[in-house]
Amino acid sequence: MASDPRGKAATLAQRRRLLSSSCRLFFPEDPIKIVRGQGQYMYDEQGEEYIDCINNVAHVGHCHPLVVQAAHEQNQVLNTNSRYLHDNIVDFAQRLSETLPETLCVFYFLNSGSEANDLALRLARQYTGHWDVVVLEHAYHGHLSSLIDISPYKFRDLDGQKEWVHVAPLPDTYRGLYREDHPNPAEAYAGEVKRVVSSAQAQGRQIAAFFAESLPSVGGQIIPPAGYFPEVAKHIHKAGGVFVADEIQVGFGRVGKHFWAFQLQGEDFIPDIVTMGKSIGNGHPVACVATTQAVARAFEATGVEYFNTFGGNPVSCAVGLAVLNVLEKEQLQAHAAHVGSFLMELLRQQKAKHPIIGDIRGVGLFIGVDLIKDEATRTPATKEADYLVSRLKENHILLSTDGPGRNVLKFKPPMCFSLDNVQRVVAKLDAILTDMEEKLRSCETLRSQPCGSPTKPCPSLAAAQPGYPGEPFLFLPTLPHQRPE
Amino acid sequence: MASDPRGKAATLAQRRRLLSSSCRLFFPEDPIKIVRGQGQYMYDEQGEEYIDCINNVAHVGHCHPLVVQAAHEQNQVLNTNSRYLHDNIVDFAQRLSETLPETLCVFYFLNSGSEANDLALRLARQYTGHWDVVVLEHAYHGHLSSLIDISPYKFRDLDGQKEWVHVAPLPDTYRGLYREDHPNPAEAYAGEVKRVVSSAQAQGRQIAAFFAESLPSVGGQIIPPAGYFPEVAKHIHKAGGVFVADEIQVGFGRVGKHFWAFQLQGEDFIPDIVTMGKSIGNGHPVACVATTQAVARAFEATGVEYFNTFGGNPVSCAVGLAVLNVLEKEQLQAHAAHVGSFLMELLRQQKAKHPIIGDIRGVGLFIGVDLIKDEATRTPATKEADYLVSRLKENHILLSTDGPGRNVLKFKPPMCFSLDNVQRVVAKLDAILTDMEEKLRSCETLRSQPCGSPTKPCPSLAAAQPGYPGEPFLFLPTLPHQRPE
Known part of the structure; x- marks a missing residue:
């Protein structure tokens, strides 16, 4: 346009x-x-x-030309809802299934990672019959009401923490509770999840799910220690909950070694639900939830339809397929x-x-x-x-x-x-x-040669830091320039 | 693809x-x-x-060629998030504003009607400081957790009604409480909303919003009597709530006389929030929330960002603009x-x-x-x-x-x-x-000429109704074919 x-x-x-x-x-x-x-x-x-x-x-x-072309070809022919049979949706599901462990074999298509996480929440609750969710500190899982509730990054500044949300420490080995010098940070951080679960249970709460980005992004580009997820999953499963791996930011080959970031956690680790968004359509609004037959069946058993107007339409699926093709073709x-x-x-x-x-x-x-x-x-x-x-x-x-x-x-x-x-x-x-x-060295020199300005930032210092005139010291505590003694 | x-x-x-x-x-x-x-x-x-x-x-x-072309042109050039300045998003907002009453002048772009209604809920709650919602019987406002809660069509079959949701009768003058013979069904149905609000307030609840499709669709293609919304808005505003007009199914000129279906309710009726989806992008996943400065400012005052990865991207907005152009050009x-x-x-x-x-x-x-x-x-x-x-x-x-x-x-x-x-x-x-x-007449004849089958559907009847062999009577109570006396 x-x-x-x-x-x-x-x-x-x-x-x-x-x-x-x-x-x-x-x-x-x-x-x-x-x-x-x-x-x-x-x-x-x-x-x-x-x-x-x-x-x-x-x-x-x-604007990858093959993805753009795929969208255009399909846009010219048909773009309608998934209540009609169409090859693209089943082909896309098939291709995605080939990237995932065999048990993650039921697919739902949606328009955004937020919609995917919201559905994951519904699936988890329906399957487990529980309501509560364990999340990581500073996590962000989407902009919808239900997801702000499970996103400490958001709810800390808004309505605060709901009684059904339980926050576990971020498995950050640089800045967190257990660091690079800990003999087994994976087990130690998973133990924290166990503690959070036990504490919730002691209050009569029941855990539906543990949600985590496979690599917490908003949390500060965190790489959880390998083995953490499998340990967490043990504790969560024992509590009757499911493990949701949020791959919205980090899936589709980004981690290099594997197609999915959760696979960094151990070859045999399999989440119960995987959510996908962002990269899946190279910018086109498409998203996906993959889960097990058991979880899907529990949801189906309600008899309530899941319908998403745009989700899984032929264009979104054509785009998703094109992204997979390009990933493969260009290695x-x-x-x-x-x-x-x-x-x-x-x-x-x-x-x-x-x-x-x-x-x-x-x-x-x-x-x-x-x-x-x-x-x-x-x-x-x-x-x-x-x-x-x-x-x-x-x-x-x-x-x-x-x-x-x-x-x-x-x-x-x-x-x-x-x-x-x-x-x-x-x-x-x-x-x-x-x-x-x-500049810092020059500021330090200036600091040791007081200019006489009593409280305001020293003009020489400000000049030394273009663009940040109001911030007198970079790398230094914010102090007024020293007065002459 | x-x-x-x-x-x-x-x-x-x-x-x-x-x-x-x-x-x-x-x-x-x-x-x-x-x-x-x-x-x-x-x-x-x-x-x-x-x-x-x-x-x-x-x-x-x-597959309107002008809409397809607009998508393709923009897809080839740029499709990224709305954290960068771009003309398409502001042009689209400008064009939408020209279709709406002047006070509905702040826009948010999203990927689906469900995302739009979820944001409307957040806006209403933030602005009013209240939590509760009044909806119409059998309403459907989307597939997200928060919207199933306000959709009797869905929650009746699932978790049931939350304590913060209050259901008012559908203003259905054919089948509802007040029918075509009522002297003032608009006022009578609005009075029902007032009653629902009062009853909620008597239980200490506070109303954040009244949500309604401007023409309830899942409710049975209902045309609320003109004047109903303005009366409802009076009661809702008095309770401190806002009026949300869900135009997802019915907006964009569908009603002929007006561009928006809520305008059927009276020239001077203005909702506080309008949500758009479905038709807005002719199948491309795009949606919009329009609201007043007052509502938007209350939301901004939280200091919390609203970010939607795909929402308002240059392609979605190009598509939305193309749809508006076609509507105009083809009248x-x-x-x-x-x-x-x-x-x-x-x-x-x-x-x-x-x-x-x-x-x-x-x-x-x-x-x-x-x-x-x-x-x-x-x-x-x-x-x-x-x-x-x-x-x-x-x-x-x-x-x-x-x-x-x-x-x-x-x-x-x-x-x-x-x-x-x-x-x-x-x-x-x-x-x-x-x-x-x-066929009915033939069935009636057959009924009066018993075939002797004691309980099973009569084969002649079944033959008379191809495709429905198991349903013995069309237009008649489901009875086994009469036994010979």
């Missing part, structure tokens, strides 16, 4: 007038207007190119493993060079760079991360932060991200960190 | 193996495999043409008024001819044909409706039933439905009803 091309300011003004400000922009101080995408690149209205390091929805690359899972390893390697070199980098963690093209104030406390370097992301954006590299401290740089680029992209991005990261460190 | 073309049986077998049987097919005994759609027609794998009288999602016609709203009037007229002639037709109600291309056992009791002719729909399908006319008695034939075809389609469909309806009546 061609619109009149217009300047960024005009679009922004219209947006402020017509859309809720609850719908936030990236870089709200100076948002970007993106008019074109291709592969791992995005282009603004001036034609400037940005490297996209964050869009895990454009899984096989922005993007192996590519993610290869490029991700290279990125990890270069980032580890950066860690050795820049003390602000506390931890590098990741698998495939799902990587987190945890920025800290100092090694001893591992205090999140929130402002520094924000500043870094802003500087990267000025350098046409799109990255963002996550984690409770909003201090973890998250890499989850389109799967076609290249070795060259890795080099360019890390070189720029290095240059900016080096510049920040130089 | 081209799949191997295959026979219906093969597709059905694959579907039974891979999809949950909770996802039901139309005509489950003999489902249709649809491989192509164009305008108001669908085509099966044999190339047989069906007239589609029910698909209100394919609003401007299946489909006026067309719906014209064709709908003709259909109503021909159906009224049928009513005069066939006693099974108890009521014809509708506006524009939203029409219900209420089938009854007899005029005195208005008992729903459920089996007859089912049989009729099945016969129509054999005649390549796709119709379905709705209403608590599943006895209301519902017409809600693509908006390009033609005068010729009307004539063909009504002629076929007439022929089948005439045939059914002849």
Whole structure:
């Protein structure tokens, strides 16, 4: 749909007038207007190119021609609901089933990861006859009412925690309860889930499900220790609940070694329900729930229909099939493993060079760079991360932060991200960190040479940190510039 | 995505193996495999043409070339989330705002009507600080957990009614509490809402919202008496709640006289929240919530972001804009008024001819044909409706039933439905009803000439009703054939 091309300011003004400000922009101080995408690149209205390091929805690359073509071919022929027989929906289910353990063999198609998690919740409750849910700290499972209830990331700021929601510690071996020096963090963190379950049961509650992203993303690009999920599943099954693996952010080959991130947890670990979204349609609104015959049958036994108007329509399924074809044809899972390893390697070199980098963690093209104030406390370097992301954006590299401290740089680029992209991005990261460190040294020198300003930020310091005039010290506690003695 | 073309049986077998049987097919005994759609027609794998009288999602016609082209053009260029500035989302919001009363000026974009109603619920609760919802009997507002809770059509068969949900009588002037002979059914039905609200308040409950489809569809193609919504809104506002008009099934010019069905209720009636889905994208998964500045600001005040991964992406908005363009260019709203009037007229002639037709109600291309056992009791002719729909399908006319008695034939075809389609469909309806009546007479004759079969259906009767051998009497109480005295 061609619109009149217009300047960024005009679009922004219209947006402020017509859309809720609850719908936030990236870089709200100076948002970007993106008019074109291709592969791992995005282009603004001036034609400037940005490297996209964050869009895990454009899984096989922005506007992949084979995916676009598949959508167009099907759009011209038929797009209707799944109450009629159609080959695409069954073919898509078949292809997905080939990527999953054999027991996950019943499929439901929907329009978004949120819809998928909501259905997973309904399935779990129907199957178990229980109501309660165990989730991880700072988890996010979607924007729907039912999912805000099970998303500590959201409910902490809203209505608070429902009595049927139980929060277990994030299995974060860098910043959590049990760290890299623990002999068996998987068992220790699973023990925490057991404790949470027991405590809920002691209050007469009954567990329907444990929900977790296979790799907690909003939680700070966390890689749970291998063996954690199988242990958790034991405790949850014993309590009569089911294990829901939320693969919305991390599925479809992103982790490189495996097609699904839950498979990192052990070859024989099988969730009871798997939810898929985001990358499944490369941006087209499609999502999926896969489950076992037993869970599906319990839901069927209610006699109540599940109907989703757009879910599983021929176009959505054609797009989903095309994404699977491209993944296979371009060997993007192996590519993610290869490029991700290279990125990890270069980032580890950066860690050795820049003390602000506390931890590098990741698998495939799902990587987190945890920025800290100092090694001893591992205090999140929130402002520094924000500043870094802003500087990267000025350098046409799109990255963002996550984690409770909003201090973890998250890499989850389109799967076609290249070795060259890795080099360019890390070189720029290095240059900016080096510049920040130089500024820090200059600030420290300035601090030791008081300018006489009693409480306001020192103008020399502000000048040393363009773009952050109100923030007197980077890497330093926020103190007014020292008064002359 | 081209799949191997295959026979219906093969597709059905694959579907039974891979999809949950909770996802039901139309005509489950003999489902249709649809491989192509164009305008108001669908085509099966044999190339047989069906007239589609029910698909209100394919609003401007299946595979409308301008909508398909808009999707393709945008898909080739960019499809990403709404955290970047883009013209399509603001243009779409602008165009929608031009169709709505001025105060409904803040927009949120989502992927399905269900997502829209869930957000409406969140908005209402945040704005009012209340929790409870008043809905109409047999209402359906979506497949999500939160919406099943406010959908008597669903919750009656599942967990039952939550304490925060209050059900008001359906403003059905044919079959409801106050009928066509009531001097002021609008006020009387609104009074029922007032009573429900008062009763809830007496139990210490506080009303966040009244949710209603502007024309209750699953409820049985109900046309609420004009003036009902404004009266209800008075009572709801007095209780501190908001009025949510669910236009998912009935918006976008379907009612002919107006662009929105709630506008049938009075020129100056304005809901606080309007939800849109289905027809908005002609089958592409897109949806919208429109509300007032006041409601939006209360939601913004939480400081919590609303982010929907696919919602408002450039492709969805391009498709939405294309649908609005086609509606305008082809003057489909006026067309719906014209064709709908003709259909109503021909159906009224049928009513005069066939006693099974108890009521014809509708506006524009939203029409219900209420089938009854007899005029005195208005008992729903459920089996007859089912049989009729099945016969129509054999005649390549796709119709379905709705209403608590599943006895209301519902017409809600693509908006390009033609005068010729009307004539063909009504002629076929007439022929089948005439045939059914002849069979009935023949059955009555057979009944008066007992065959000697003690309890089983009479073979002659069964033969007289092909396709329904197990149902001995059409239009008659289900009795075994009389034994010889």
